[in-house]
């Protein structure tokens with residue numbers, strides 16, 4: 001299926017070739033707990049984002065390896081482009097993973113979807 005979504009003002013939009021995961025992911029790290037996104041993970045090739053000029057802003061913190069994208073107009077968290085870390089924290093320095101904020105999906109209520117919590121507060 002093709003999943004579509006956009007930020008509140010519409011200057012950032014995306015499409016995904018894939019399925020909505022059976023469980024979304026909520027992270028407890030200091031940033032994610034404030035940001036409030038519920039993430040659905042995809043491979044970069046599945047995800048296509050479009051943004052109007054200067055509407056795609058990026059926040060990086062700590063290691064700077066993770067690009068947290070958000071809309072510079074309306075402030076919605078759009079997606080996170082991160083290394084595809086293994087469970088043990090290793091990374092092949094190549095493979096990336098896209099965590100899309102499922103709250104932005106069209107015709108989908110992320111607030112009622114099952115959620116897996118990852119313990120980012122203690123993992124990084």
Ligand SMILES: [Zn+2]
Nearest residue numbers: 007009071074
């Ligand atoms: Zn926006």
